[in-house]
Amino acid sequence: MFKHIEDFVATWQHETAATLRTLEMLTDESLSQQITSENRTLGRLAWHLVQTVHEMPTRTGLSFEGPREDEPVPTSAADIAAAYKRTSQGLLDAVQSSWKDENLQHLSEMYGEQWPNGLTLDILVKHEIHHRGQMTVLMRQAGLRTPDLYGPTKEQWAEFGMPAPVI
Numbered sequence: 574m575f576k577h578i579e580d581f582v583a584t585w586q587h588e589t590a591a592t593l594r595t596l597e598m599l600t601d602e603s604l605s606q607q608i609t610s611e612n613r614t615l616g617r618l619a620w621h622l623v624q625t626v627h628e629m630p631t632r633t634g635l636s637f638e639g640p641r642e643d644e645p646v647p648t649s650a651a652d653i654a655a656a657y658k659r660t661s662q663g664l665l666d667a668v669q670s671s672w673k674d675e676n677l678q679h680l681s682e683m684y685g686e687q688w689p690n691g692l693t694l695d696i697l698v699k700h701e702i703h704h705r706g707q708m709t710v711l712m713r714q715a716g717l718r719t720p721d722l723y724g725p726t727k728e729q730w731a732e733f734g735m736p737a738p739v740i
């Protein structure tokens with residue numbers, strides 16, 4: 574739960590940069606990668622992140638540009654990354670221009686419950702981290718490199734001339 578706008582801003586800037594690094598490593602071909610036909614494709618997961626950045630916060634009354642809920646998954650990885658960049662910046666601008674710290678305590682109707690807005694923003698961040706983790710598994714399966722998120726990747730350790738830690 575965020576209690577101060579400045580804390581959300583710092584976290585959002587850090588996490589959205591990491592998500593953008595992830596999205597920018599996708600290729601158009603990789604968007605159809607999935608574990609089984611019952612599971613979401615890599616492209617659908619990526620697009621779900623873009624849509625949720627708009628869908629979840631706008632339930633609180635915040636207003637900014639974002640994709641329609643019924644907008645289909647783009648076939649271009651670059652288009653998904655560009656839409657994410659625009660939408661995540663739109664949220665940041667809306668929070669900074671529309672809210673003060675006290676707005677984070679205000680309750681909004683969220684999926685049949687009452688959540689403080691600062692909790693909604695916190696859940697939005699965690700939801701994004703959750704799906705980003707799923708995406709990096711699919712990216713490996715698609716033969717792509719994965720981004721550094723909270724530490725170096727296998728390839729980065731190799732570029733440092735060091736073995737990747739076993740634990």
Ligand code: NI
Pocket residue numbers: 621700704
């Ligand atoms: Ni989700």
